[in-house]
Amino acid sequence: xxxxxxxxxxxxxxxxxxxxTYCNSSTTLSNIQWYKQRPGGHPVFLIQLVxxxxxxxxxxxxFQFGEAKKNSSLHITATQxxxxxxxxxxxxxxxxxxxxxxxxxxxxxx
Amino acid sequence: xxxxxQSPKYLFRKEGQNVTLSCEQNLNHDAMYWYRQDxxxxxxxxxxxxxxNDFQKGDIAEGYSVSREKKESFPLTVTSAQKNPTAxxxxxxxxxxxxxxxxxxxxxxTVT
Numbered sequence: 001x002x003x004x005x006x007x008x009x010x011x012x013x014x015x016x017x018x019x020x021t022y023c024n025s026s027t028t029l030s031n032i033q034w035y036k037q038r039p040g041g042h043p044v045f046l047i048q049l050v051x052x053x054x055x056x057x058x059x060x061x062x063f064q065f066g067e068a069k070k071n072s073s074l075h076i077t078a079t080q081x082x083x084x085x086x087x088x089x090x091x092x093x094x095x096x097x098x099x100x101x102x103x104x105x106x107x108x109x110x
Numbered sequence: 111x112x113x114x115x116q117s118p119k120y121l122f123r124k125e126g127q128n129v130t131l132s133c134e135q136n137l138n139h140d141a142m143y144w145y146r147q148d149x150x151x152x153x154x155x156x157x158x159x160x161x162x163n164d165f166q167k168g169d170i171a172e173g174y175s176v177s178r179e180k181k182e183s184f185p186l187t188v189t190s191a192q193k194n195p196t197a198x199x200x201x202x203x204x205x206x207x208x209x210x211x212x213x214x215x216x217x218x219x220t221v222t
Contacts, residue, residue, distance in 0.1 A: 033210055042200055042213040043153070088152065092208035097141075102152035 002027050004091050006101030014109050019076040021104035023089035030094040032065055032072045037103070038085040079108050113137070116201050116214035123195075123221050131186045131217045133201030141207050142184035145200040146170060147216075153200065159184055160207055188219065195221045 003026040013019050023032065031050045035043040047056055049065035049072060056063045062075045072091075076083055086105050090098040114135040123129045133142065144156040155168030159178040173192025178184050184203075188195045198218050202211040 030208060035211075042216050043202075043211075044213070045210045048210055090211075095208070097143075097155075097158060097207040098211065100145075100153045100155075105150065 002091070002093055002096070002099050004089060004099045004101040006089055006104055008104055009102065010105045010107075012107045012109065013079050015081060016078050019079050019083070019106055021074050021087050021089075021106075023072045023074075023091070023101050025070045025091045025099075027070070027093055029069050029091040031092055032069075033090045033092075033098065034063060034072075034074055035088040035090065035100075036085050037088065041085075043088060076106075079106070081108050081110050084108050114201060114203055114212050114214040116199075116217050118217060119215065121217055121219045123219070125221055126190045127221075128190055129188050129195075129219065129221075131188065131199055131201075131219070133184045133186065133214060134182055135184075135203045135212070135214075136182060137203055137212060138181075139203035139205055139212070140181070141204045141209070142178065143202045143204075143211065144168075144174070144176065144184070144186045145202065147198045147200060149198075156186065156199075158207070188221075195219060 005024045033048045034046040037043040053067045054065040060077045064073045086103040088103045090100045092098045117132045143158040145153040154170050157176045159165040162181050175187045200216045201214040204211045
């Protein structure tokens with residue numbers, strides 16, 4: 001079945017440093033989504049990418065969808081303490097349900 | 111105020127007892143989901159429902175049961191057959207499978 005791998009599992013950065021998490025699917029996706037879960041909270045939808053090679057930005061966050069629609073990345077520029085949490089990617093094959101990656105836990109040292 | 115609610119926030123049970131977790135949404139979503147999350151881990155799909163009166167097993171359905179008698183409600187029963195039930199349980203909903211999911215605040219279940 002479809003699998004979504006996400007790396008790294010954990011990253012600890014100094015405030016102000018950049019951060020990137022990567023997501024790879026075993027199959028071609030119709031769309032990929034990113035979610036953020038703050039410590040003690042629940043996942044919250046951030047963004048959806050649907051087009052091959054698509055790049056979207058939300059302030060300091062940049063999301064990319066690969067040309068083959070099998071991989072994606074989330075890049076945070078100049079991390080802040082408010083960025084801490086777990087970032088999940090989730091991909092859906094055409095007509096199928098979302099499959100979540102294992103998540104990347106981000107910790108930021110101030 | 112639209113959203114998805116779960117109750118209770120914290121739940122404590124003795125081993126051997128069945129327990130039902132509530133999930134209600136007023137977003138008019140057709141699809142609903144149950145996930146289990148263990149400390150520092152990702153989301154594992156227990157059951158999902160694409161439409162009323164229909165549901166499918168996810169990756170870890172053993173020891174759990176669900177019903178979908180109403181569009182708004184998707185309760186999850188954790189049975190005594192579930193070997194390690196202590197976890198954080200998250201309910202989510204979406205317009206259709208593959209669409210963005212809205213999560214409830216979760217229920218932390220502790221079984222001793």
